[in-house]
Amino acid sequence: MKNLTLFTLLLLHTSQAASAASQDHTSLRTAVTSLVQQQTASLPGKVSFNVDEIDRRINLRACSKIEAFLPAGSQLLGRVSVGVRCMESNGWSIFIPVQIKITRDLLIASRALTMGQVVREEDLARQTTEISQSGGLTESRQVVGKVLRYSVAAGYVMREDMLRAPYSVKQGQSVQLSVQGSGFTLSSSGVALNNASEGESVQIRTTAGRVVSGIAINEGIVRITP
Numbered sequence: 001m002k003n004l005t006l007f008t009l010l011l012l013h014t015s016q017a018a019s020a021a022s023q024d025h026t027s028l029r030t031a032v033t034s035l036v037q038q039q040t041a042s043l044p045g046k047v048s049f050n051v052d053e054i055d056r057r058i059n060l061r062a063c064s065k066i067e068a069f070l071p072a073g074s075q076l077l078g079r080v081s082v083g084v085r086c087m088e089s090n091g092w093s094i095f096i097p098v099q100i101k102i103t104r105d106l107l108i109a110s111r112a113l114t115m116g117q118v119v120r121e122e123d124l125a126r127q128t129t130e131i132s133q134s135g136g137l138t139e140s141r142q143v144v145g146k147v148l149r150y151s152v153a154a155g156y157v158m159r160e161d162m163l164r165a166p167y168s169v170k171q172g173q174s175v176q177l178s179v180q181g182s183g184f185t186l187s188s189s190g191v192a193l194n195n196a197s198e199g200e201s202v203q204i205r206t207t208a209g210r211v212v213s214g215i216a217i218n219e220g221i222v223r224i225t226p
């Protein structure tokens with residue numbers, strides 16, 4: 001009986017020691033939660049996320065110094081994996097899935113819009129949207145007056161890559177050249193060989209037949225720097 005009692009106590013001690021030597025899964029999920037909260041705190045919109053439960057069969061050595069991290073190239077949006085590693089010698093690492101949702105008040109097309117159309121205020125509406133990728137626009141000043149690169153359907157979320165500034169100079173247009181040098185400014189004329197928005201490079205054929213490069217300044221004016 002005495003031997004049985006000793007054997008039972010030994011099993012209990014061994015079980016407790018094994019338990020103490022295993023990393024608590026709750027602490028891992030807590031580390032992930034803290035990192036995601038920190039990384040998403042400055043994001044616009046409403047952020048919500050859920051950290052997956054860790055498979056109970058996963059048994060990691062207890063570590064007093066753990067660190068959550070994002071794998072290279074990760075974006076905290078949608079379904080992502082966040083890493084947790086042990087910073088001690090002979091450490092380990094584990095990746096825990098997290099579902100992140102971001103809801104924003106974004107600008108959408110209020111009607112079908114065609115390629116080349118200049119966007120007006122009445123062409124826009126707002127919609128609270130759960131986004132799956134970055135890039136949605138929120139301020140009408142970012143859109144109004146811009147030109148659509150391609151047609152979009154009503155309800156389409158407006159993004160910067162679908163818009164361009166209106167052309168200051170158009171191909172085939174007669175333009176005024178402003179040649180600026182050290183202490184002097186000359187004026188001439190020519191014909192634009194390509195389209196260009198303000199600040200973009202444009203090729204000009206001068207009245208003398210030469211092709212020069214310049215910068216589109218505003219409607220019909222190109223600056224040439226000798």
